[in-house]
Amino acid sequence: MKTRRRSPRRSESSGLTTFLRVARFGTLAAVAFGLASCAIAPSSSRYPMKSDARPHHGVAKAHRLPIHGVDISKWQGDVDWASLRKAGTKFAFIKATEGGDHVDSRFLENWHGAKRAGIPRGAYHFVYWCRPAHEQAAWFKRNVPADPDALPPVLDVEWNGQSVNCPKKVPREQALAMIDVMLREMEAHTGKRPIIYTDITFHKEILEGEFTDYPFWIRSTAAEPHERYANRRWTFWQFTTTGRVPGVKGDVDRNTFYGTENQWRMFVQSACDPRDYRRLAVAGKCLPLDPIQTASIDE
Structure with missing residues (x-):
């Protein structure tokens, strides 16, 4: 069989075509790899400038949720909001x-x-079990402005065994009664149904089955909430205490909201978990929603 010799021009054209095909394939592969990387580490697209000093695989799901935030105290020092x-x-x-x-x-x-920075914020009160509930509620009302633009207040309930002055636990009935008083007083002061923050131990010993009409903010830094909290639906999840975020020097607690961006807008507007809105709004426990700015409760 005779072999036809290709002209130099055609040879160059063929080489260029091959090069373009390879380059195109490389670009598509790079895009695919980038998408795969996002699937493996989805947090990069949700909250791209954050990190964690000690990440835990057990809370990977938190990174896939769209609404993230922090909790702050004096221990974070100067914050660049x-x-x-x-x-x-x-x-x-x-x-x-x-x-x-x-x-x-x-x-x-x-x-x-x-x-000033435009970040929705709420104030939290840390319960001291050696002080009467009505005194603690009065102290909160004295020092926290009743800002109508604020998020609902938070009642932080956990044991404090490291306290120098009050490391003791109180009986379950006493703890529940104290919590009830403070929740009602905080709601009266702010006009918004408070959020209950708690940890695994306190929830198991005191809160299981209680206060089902309140939004819960729970701590679970090594596993998804359902693995640590029996029959407790959560609104906020504190998933690490070693987070890193621009504006804060060193470790900061990182948290996520359970739902979509629309459900977050509904929460901010109504001060109620969207899943409870229809039921609680009838009882006058939620602020009215703007139907123009929010879609369906389920979206």
Whole structure:
């Protein structure tokens, strides 16, 4: 068989075609690899400027949720709220009071800083089990502004075995009664149904089956919430205490909201978990929703 010799021009054209095909394949492969990387580490597209000093595979699901935030106290030092917002922070819970005579030394600085930066924020009270509930509620009301733009307040309930003055636990009935008083007083002060923050131990010993009409913010840093909390639906999840976010030096607690961006808008507007809105709104427990700015509760 005779072999036809190709002209130099055709040979160059063929080589160029091969090169373009290879280059195109390389580009598509790079895109595919990038998409695969996002699937493996989805947090990069949700909150791209954050990280974790000690990440745990057990809470990987938290990174796939769209609404992320932080909780802040004096231990974070000077906070650059503008940088926090720019990094993708959607909310912040700020320590305000503890017991009946302690105010976080940076509360008002953080409270006003977050608002100036446009970050929705709520104040939290840390319960001191050796102080009467009505005194703690009065202290909270005295020191936390009733800002209509704020997120619902948070009641932080956990045992504090490391406390020098009050490491003891109280009986379950007493703890529940104290919590009930403070929740009602905080709601009266702010006009919004409070959020209950708790950890695994306190929930198991005190809160299982209780306060089902309240949104829960739960701590679980090594597993998904359903693995640690029996029959507890959560609204917020604190999934690490070693987070890193621009605007905060060193470790910061990172948290996520359970739902979509639309459900987050509904929560901010109504101060109610969207899953409870229809039922609680009838009882006057939720603020009205703007139907123009929000879609279906289920979206």
